[in-house]
Amino acid sequence: MSRPDARTYDIARFGLSDMVRTTADLRRRAEEAPDFAAAVESLVRGLRDSFTDAAGAPVLPLVRLYTTRDHAELTPRQRAHVARHHGETDARCLVLAASAGELPAWNDPGTARWSRIIPVPSPSTLPMVAAMASRLGLAIDDVISGPLPGSGGFGVVHVPDALGSAFVPDQRFVVEHGIASVVGFGGVLPGGTAFCVLLFSRVAVPAETAEQFQAVSIGVRVGLLAHFRGDASLPAERDAVRAHLAVLEEASRRQATALEQAVARLRAEADLVDSLQVVGRRLTAQLDIDTLVQDATDAATKATGAAFGAFFYNLVNDYGESYTLFTLSGVPRSAFERFPMPRNTGVFAPTFKGVGTVRSADITADERYGHNPPYRGMPEGHLPVRSYLAVPVVSPSSGEVLGGFFFGHPEPGRFTGRHEALAEGIAGYSAIALDNARLFARQRTMATELARSMLPTIPETPGLRVLSRYLPAATGAEVGGDWFDVIALPVGRTAFVIGDVAGRGVAAAAVMGQIRTAVRSYALLDLPPSEVLRHASELAMATPDADFITCLYAVHDPADDTLAFAGAGHLPAVHLTPDGAARLIAETMGMPLGVGTVFTQRQVAFPPGSRLVLYTDGLVETRGGHLPDGVDALVRGLAEMPPDGSALDALIADLTGGRHEDDVAVLHVHHTGTHRRVATLPLTTDSAAAATARRFTAEHLAAWGLGPLVDRAVTIASELVTNAVRHTGRPTTLRLHADRSRLAMGVGDRDPTVPHPIPAAPTDEHHRGLHIVESFATRWGTRPTADGKVVWAEILLHRDHTLDETW
Amino acid sequence: MGDPELLTITVDERGPDRAAVVVVDGQLDFGTTPHLLRVATPLTESARPVVLDLAAVSFCDSSGLSALVRLHKSAAAAGGSLTLARPRPQVAATIAATALDRLFTIRATLPGDDGAGSR
Numbered sequence: 001m002s003r004p005d006a007r008t009y010d011i012a013r014f015g016l017s018d019m020v021r022t023t024a025d026l027r028r029r030a031e032e033a034p035d036f037a038a039a040v041e042s043l044v045r046g047l048r049d050s051f052t053d054a055a056g057a058p059v060l061p062l063v064r065l066y067t068t069r070d071h072a073e074l075t076p077r078q079r080a081h082v083a084r085h086h087g088e089t090d091a092r093c094l095v096l097a098a099s100a101g102e103l104p105a106w107n108d109p110g111t112a113r114w115s116r117i118i119p120v121p122s123p124s125t126l127p128m129v130a131a132m133a134s135r136l137g138l139a140i141d142d143v144i145s146g147p148l149p150g151s152g153g154f155g156v157v158h159v160p161d162a163l164g165s166a167f168v169p170d171q172r173f174v175v176e177h178g179i180a181s182v183v184g185f186g187g188v189l190p191g192g193t194a195f196c197v198l199l200f201s202r203v204a205v206p207a208e209t210a211e212q213f214q215a216v217s218i219g220v221r222v223g224l225l226a227h228f229r230g231d232a233s234l235p236a237e238r239d240a241v242r243a244h245l246a247v248l249e250e251a252s253r254r255q256a257t258a259l260e261q262a263v264a265r266l267r268a269e270a271d272l273v274d275s276l277q278v279v280g281r282r283l284t285a286q287l288d289i290d291t292l293v294q295d296a297t298d299a300a301t302k303a304t305g306a307a308f309g310a311f312f313y314n315l316v317n318d319y320g321e322s323y324t325l326f327t328l329s330g331v332p333r334s335a336f337e338r339f340p341m342p343r344n345t346g347v348f349a350p351t352f353k354g355v356g357t358v359r360s361a362d363i364t365a366d367e368r369y370g371h372n373p374p375y376r377g378m379p380e381g382h383l384p385v386r387s388y389l390a391v392p393v394v395s396p397s398s399g400e401v402l403g404g405f406f407f408g409h410p411e412p413g414r415f416t417g418r419h420e421a422l423a424e425g426i427a428g429y430s431a432i433a434l435d436n437a438r439l440f441a442r443q444r445t446m447a448t449e450l451a452r453s454m455l456p457t458i459p460e461t462p463g464l465r466v467l468s469r470y471l472p473a474a475t476g477a478e479v480g481g482d483w484f485d486v487i488a489l490p491v492g493r494t495a496f497v498i499g500d501v502a503g504r505g506v507a508a509a510a511v512m513g514q515i516r517t518a519v520r521s522y523a524l525l526d527l528p529p530s531e532v533l534r535h536a537s538e539l540a541m542a543t544p545d546a547d548f549i550t551c552l553y554a555v556h557d558p559a560d561d562t563l564a565f566a567g568a569g570h571l572p573a574v575h576l577t578p579d580g581a582a583r584l585i586a587e588t589m590g591m592p593l594g595v596g597t598v599f600t601q602r603q604v605a606f607p608p609g610s611r612l613v614l615y616t617d618g619l620v621e622t623r624g625g626h627l628p629d630g631v632d633a634l635v636r637g638l639a640e641m642p643p644d645g646s647a648l649d650a651l652i653a654d655l656t657g658g659r660h661e662d663d664v665a666v667l668h669v670h671h672t673g674t675h676r677r678v679a680t681l682p683l684t685t686d687s688a689a690a691a692t693a694r695r696f697t698a699e700h701l702a703a704w705g706l707g708p709l710v711d712r713a714v715t716i717a718s719e720l721v722t723n724a725v726r727h728t729g730r731p732t733t734l735r736l737h738a739d740r741s742r743l744a745m746g747v748g749d750r751d752p753t754v755p756h757p758i759p760a761a762p763t764d765e766h767h768r769g770l771h772i773v774e775s776f777a778t779r780w781g782t783r784p785t786a787d788g789k790v791v792w793a794e795i796l797l798h799r800d801h802t803l804d805e806t807w
Numbered sequence: 808m809g810d811p812e813l814l815t816i817t818v819d820e821r822g823p824d825r826a827a828v829v830v831v832d833g834q835l836d837f838g839t840t841p842h843l844l845r846v847a848t849p850l851t852e853s854a855r856p857v858v859l860d861l862a863a864v865s866f867c868d869s870s871g872l873s874a875l876v877r878l879h880k881s882a883a884a885a886g887g888s889l890t891l892a893r894p895r896p897q898v899a900a901t902i903a904a905t906a907l908d909r910l911f912t913i914r915a916t917l918p919g920d921d922g923a924g925s926r
Binding site for chain 1: 813834836837838839866868869870872873876877879880896897900901904905906907909910
């Protein structure tokens with residue numbers, strides 16, 4: 001006996017193709033068997049092996065096949081059994097022809113069950129068989145004694161719940177072996193022999209599966225017909241095939257209809273997913289909130305078939321205050337202008353609180369409707385709404401309710417589950433998109449804020465006209481790491497800084513902020529340029545992410561009109577002399593901050609009319625990408641443009657073409673030479689030195705129109721000169737420097753020792769000089785020089801001090 | 808030492824209550840204070856009341872203050888006294904800036920002058 005098909009089937013999901021395959025398999029099994037007995041044996045085994053549960057485990061503990069026998073065909077033993085149990089009868093009897101069960105005993109023809117021969121029908125003992133007989137269209141008399149017609153009829157009896165069913169009398173068997181369902185099917189063979197198959201299943205067999213056994217029954221019958229030779233078998237076979245075809249046609253028709261419905265349903269699902277995806281893609285790519293919310297409202301209103309839709313959404317302004325806006329679709333804005341914003345009424349609350357979707361066939365009939373004053377329902381003049389659908393929009397990142405979609409239609413019952421699914425889908429995408437847009441806006445605002453806060457306030461620098469430009473990169477929203485700074489140092493000196501932190505974004509900006517502050521701090525300590533950069537570089541080495549920072553630091557000293565500078569891997573500065581000649585300075589002077597440890601310092605003359613231009617690479621690297629070309633173009637452009645810097649913007653635009661991919665920072669310094677007074681007195685060590693310094697100070701202040709400051713200034717000058725003479729013995733010069741905002745005095749000496757004020761007891765005879773300076777000056781300090789130090793003091797000027805009208 | 812152009816000192820020994828009035832005219836700094844100390848120290852060490860008339864002192868810096876503190880201490884040690892009289896604003900400001908107004912006895916008038924020379 002061959003096994004043409006070892007396939008198994010999940011009995012709970014027994015489909016059309018399964019049925020066709022099983023039928024063919026069973027038919028072949030029966031046909032290929034050598035005789036009827038072998039055929040039925042093969043059938044029950046085949047059936048038992050074919051069916052599994054969803055996990056693939058066998059599901060039929062027992063399959064049995066019964067056939068009818070005329071009383072005359074019974075063996076003497078069988079006849080004796082009938083007589084013993086049913087009295088003297090010559091009724092047709094049911095005989096167990098084959099059994100395939102889990103327990104070997106069930107399959108052993110020697111057991112009692114095999115000899116239990118039942119007259120047909122005997123509802124008390126085999127009610128299923130009785131029921132099936134009636135399904136076969138057989139009259140009870142036919143079954144008992146008459147010739148069975150062999151019409152090819154067939155039938156299926158399905159007992160979905162075996163437990164407690166009257167059709168299954170052996171309830172002990174049901175309980176012990178966990179039988180869930182029983183399926184029986186059978187037919188009539190030529191010569192009046194009927195067969196009947198019973199399948200006991202541990203898994204509930206659904207009605208759809210049971211129905212398929214009509215065809216299985218025909219297949220079994222056709223297979224068994226092969227063992228009935230003779231005149232009667234041919235028409236019977238024809239009938240059987242015809243019947244099989246009819247069943248298949250009917251089953252196919254049914255399945256095709258179901259299939260078409262399923263396809264239509266799936267297509268609708270796919271459409272829904274498709275349209276959601278299209279909307280979702282569009283929404284989530286949108287970073288502009290206004291466009292986004294309008295798009296979402298339009299899409300959702302269209303998708304739900306609403307007469308109109310609205311999207312109320314919450315935003316937070318720069319002051320952290322929350323406010324609500326709305327968009328509309330399907331109606332002009334004027335339709336709602338007269339009404340206040342919706343509040344947390346019974347109808348709206350579930351949406352605004354993010355509880356869930358509200359879908360109502362008729363909202364005016366909803367129990368939540370109409371309880372809230374003042375309107376108790378829709379206000380007068382509101383568009384009529386019966387069908388109502390509202391979906392909250394909840395942030396996937398914070399869980400915060402961002403807003404809600406509301407859809408209305410004047411007719412009831414317009415919104416279906418599909419509309420609800422679409423609206424929820426669009427709400428979901430809207431939430432993501434709104435989240436994105438809000439995060440993007442926050443990031444952009446932060447970056448802009450950061451960049452703006454980093455831009456220094458250019459201090460008023462008398463005698464110097466300073467122009468600064470900071471152009472964020474033309475592309476992208478990220479802030480860069482460029483910076484510049486102008487720092488007013490003591491005694492009228494001014495520091496100019498330009499720098500660039502490698503990288504972009506908030507991280508680069510944060511590093512830039514730290515380094516900028518460090519440079520500023522070291523500058524205010526009045527350290528020489530080389531020292532400022534050395535300290536900043538050491539700090540950068542200890543700062544995470546501050547790996548590569550270029551910087552150029554230059555200090556203008558009005559006392560001798562010099563420019564001292566040091567560079568840390570930055571592009572050279574452009575220095576223009578009063579006659580307009582331009583050259584590069586500070587070229588390759590030191591390694592970048594965070595890398596270099598030694599920085600050299602140089603000095604050039606910087607008389608009135610001179611110019612200094614500091615810049616970052618964004619200014620010169622855009623053109624063709626070749627840096628030296630850009631620098632050359634900058635130098636030429638600066639030499640040709642008027643010294644007042646009025647054409648600076650035009651030059652920047654010309655150099656970058658407005659397409660700079662990096663930030664551009666530019667400082668343009670023009671020494672105008674006005675508004676300054678400087679006087680220098682070489683110092684001696686004789687006893688008249690302080691008096692000479694006082695006289696010099698008083699005379700110059702009087703000449704400069706600063707008479708009211710004379711008392712304070714000469715006291716300070718006297719103290720500083722006294723200290724230089726008495727404590728160092730090597731004073732150099734007293735320098736007076738006045739501009740519109742300050743009077744500065746500096747006394748140089750050749751002793752690097754830095755003076756400190758020492759607290760003086762009342763009876764102390766010394767240590768009062770610096771206290772007096774501190775009292776009389778606005779600020780004072782010391783600055784190391786190449787061969788010693790300068791102790792300086794400043795008095796800030798008020799407007800009424802500037803008596804000289806030429807200032 | 809001392810520059811006569813910068814500092815002139817006149818002593819009037821016939822002040823009230825045996826007081827010696829030292830009239831200082833000029834500027835007090837590290838160049839001129841030795842002159843003041845040379846003239847005034849013997850007076851303060853004599854335990855007599857000494858009045859320094861500062862009305863003509865146009866300038867005094869910390870060196871001048873240092874000399875004044877020294878004179879004050881020598882007067883106190885000898886059991887005498889030192890009074891600073893009629894300091895000009897610059898001098899008064901310097902004294903105030905160093906909190907020495909708490910140490911010195913400062914008068915706006917000369918003894919027996921009764922406010923005539925008030926500042």
